[in-house]
Amino acid sequence: MTDWLSPAEWQAVSLSLRVAFWATVLSLPVGIFTAYALARWSFVGKQVLNGIVHLPLVLPPVVTGYLLLLTFGRRGPVGEFLEQTFGIIVAFRWTGAVLAAAIMAFPLMVRAIRLSIEAVDPKLEEAASTLGASRAWVFMTVTLPLILPGILAGSILAFAKAMGEFGATITFVSNIPGQTQTLPSAIYVFLQVPGGEASALRLVIIAVVIAMGALLLSEVVSKRIAARVSA
């Protein structure tokens, strides 16, 4: 792999994989919780929460990136708090790329998980509670196993989306090789320099393969939802 790719190209691919991995893993618990709340609970401001979750899907990514910069930048309210309290800086770091990717991928993840939660019959959860299971147990032993395919599908979609995130990432954390230059930013840069087409093409192939693989995998997994949840 490293023979085939130049060190700069390999750097971009491995950074993107790392960013996408952490973006997926870290947003998963929040995603499951949000999906559960949207699917099962009724509370004031539910539509507002739903709107906020889906906003990155419809906003121009540049806008999302700029909003992130305003909030999490070193002068932003949250960014300043994080830096002064924990010494964490996300702006222009690879951790910032994770944050941007996670937020952009979040709606896709929540949608997939929410659909699978809605497919679980609440009557099954009632039955489990009459058998002596507390709410936490019911969730762990009935709800979670039944929505596992949805969680997998959502995670795969989120991973693919995080791999390809460009607009919000480049706006929020710029395009620093080895730090924040993810695969899409690298392709963009290679296309700007003379003689960079070959590098760009190699990265494009990798991007297509990863995205296609993720979509196929998610398709296969979603098919199993129906087979498993219906009985």
Place this chain on the structure above:
Amino acid sequence: MTVSVQITHKQGDFILDVDFDAPDGLTVLFGRSGSGKTSVINAIAGLLRPDAGRIAIGGHVLQDSATGLWLPPHKRRIGYVFQDARLFPHLSVRQNLTYGQRFSATKAPIDPVVEMLGLGDLLNRRPAALSGGEKQRVAIGRALLSGPELILADEPLAALDEARKDDILPYFERLRDEVGIPIVYVSHAAGEVARLATTVVVMDQGRVKQMGPAGEVLSDPSVIPVGVREAGAMIEARVGAHSDDGLSDLLIGDLVVTIPNCGRQIGDLVRLRIAAQDVMIATQAPQGISALNVLPATIKSIRMGDGPGAMVQMEVGGATLLSRITRRSVQTLGLTAGQKVFAVLKAVSVAR
């Protein structure tokens, strides 16, 4: 152990206001759909939180609005058999059966339950591979193995066809007779009530209309919970003899009733269901009649209906029988309470 239920609950325009005790044995909540039966057992299970009331199993109080006590479903130790089985699709039959065991203090062994319900061959299957009747048997087993103080059943046979109902009913009889856990059973089918009930609580529009031992309530002409066609008495009889021509003689007190072979052992106690519209009344012993069962009876009461019908309650061999005839017949024959008559039974069946 007596289950005592006193609850009031308002749901939209519907007001539930019930107060009854379910003694040991099987208590049927009997009534039309929409009479509030399911709401009552959901309240007992904790799936519905009534506005006010008190629910207790023996000394174990599940809800008491006077003290603000309300136990959530998982702290109630109640086995609930739902109409739609509600097995966990991602677990095998064995895992479904043992699901409630880990929360139960007693840890009842699984084998006797598997044997009683005939589940041995199904243990490794998934619920999706079971028939409706098999699912319901697993659901009964799962409820039993959770170590319950009380079993609730919400029309557990309603989703099954007639043949499957006959498969499942015996299991509820065994539950009632062998397991010794009180059962509260919701039904709107008179046949099921006649066969299973020890106690009947008749519900109508969110209220208890009548309650008492099954034989008494079912032969009360003023209680017609689901329509006159379904009205009929339940009488216990002992199998006396089987004849070569395929008939059996059953004894009600010292009277003999002949029915097609019921397939039970001589000496067995069976429940007979005699629909009111299958009983005719004659003032003199009829001659040359095809009906096999003509029994001397004494009229206890006559209740005139709003329409052309009348319900006559009779005492036969110590048991109570209902007959539905026309008001015109009552007048023509001059029937009155206390009169000696003959009851002509057109059809008698073993309750199912």
